[in-house]
Amino acid sequence: MIYPHVCAVCHDSLVEGEQVMCLRCLTELPRTMTHTLTNNTLHERVAAPGVAVDRAAAWFNYARHNEYARIIHDAKYHGMANLAHQCGAIYAREIAGSGFFDGVDLLLPVAMHRQKLRERGYNQARLIAEGIGSVTGIAVGDNLIAAKKHATQTRKNSWQRWINTRDVYTVARPIELEGLHVMLVDDVITTGATMLACLTAIHHSVHNVTTSFVTLAATARG
Numbered sequence: 001m002i003y004p005h006v007c008a009v010c011h012d013s014l015v016e017g018e019q020v021m022c023l024r025c026l027t028e029l030p031r032t033m034t035h036t037l038t039n040n041t042l043h044e045r046v047a048a049p050g051v052a053v054d055r056a057a058a059w060f061n062y063a064r065h066n067e068y069a070r071i072i073h074d075a076k077y078h079g080m081a082n083l084a085h086q087c088g089a090i091y092a093r094e095i096a097g098s099g100f101f102d103g104v105d106l107l108l109p110v111a112m113h114r115q116k117l118r119e120r121g122y123n124q125a126r127l128i129a130e131g132i133g134s135v136t137g138i139a140v141g142d143n144l145i146a147a148k149k150h151a152t153q154t155r156k157n158s159w160q161r162w163i164n165t166r167d168v169y170t171v172a173r174p175i176e177l178e179g180l181h182v183m184l185v186d187d188v189i190t191t192g193a194t195m196l197a198c199l200t201a202i203h204h205s206v207h208n209v210t211t212s213f214v215t216l217a218a219t220a221r222g
């Protein structure tokens with residue numbers, strides 16, 4: 001898939017050396033800087049008994065009508081698989097120097113149900129993970145499985161989202177994750193229900209595991 005040579009945000013033409021975004025949009029990207037905060041607002045979203053999260057970071061803040069939302073929307077709905085991969089790589093390059101990925105053994109994309117995968121043709125979370133892996137050298141695993149298809153989350157509150165999501169994910173071959181530091185990868189974190197469901201599935205099936213997560217975007221909590 002070839003990504004068009006226009007800025008994903010403002011749609012101006014990209015010049016030599018620019019990738020995904022023009023320099024102005026990249027400079028003005030509303031970065032969360034969560035990778036610098038050891039206990040940040042993302043940790044709060046997945047706070048639950050028995051679920052310990054080491055590191056949590058999101059590249060930028062996301063609001064539905066913000067022009068930066070185009071990045072996530074295009075990666076997901078406009079078939080721009082390459083965009084997801086490139087964004088993962090750019091973010092990883094930005095924060096790798098902070099030590100955020102140090103000691104992480106495996107990147108685990110939040111899984112997509114196989115029916116949805118067939119419809120979309122790719123899992124954007126996997127491509128983001130592969131983009132991160134291309135910079136950091138960390139392997140991308142396939143141990144998370146979306147065993148059930150869950151209903152759309154759009155009109156649900158946090159509690160309903162949690163109920164809707166908690167049984168969706170299972171871990172394949174949990175023994176492979178024993179003793180590892182795994183970092184979950186997704187495109188967006190909203191309430192945290194999806195991420196919490198994945199973390200819970202891992203901590204329920206693996207005895208000795210350290211978990212972290214990273215996303216491209218974070219919405220205001222809601």
Ligand SMILES: [Zn+2]
Pocket residue numbers: 007008009010011012021022023024025026
């Ligand atoms: Zn731009």
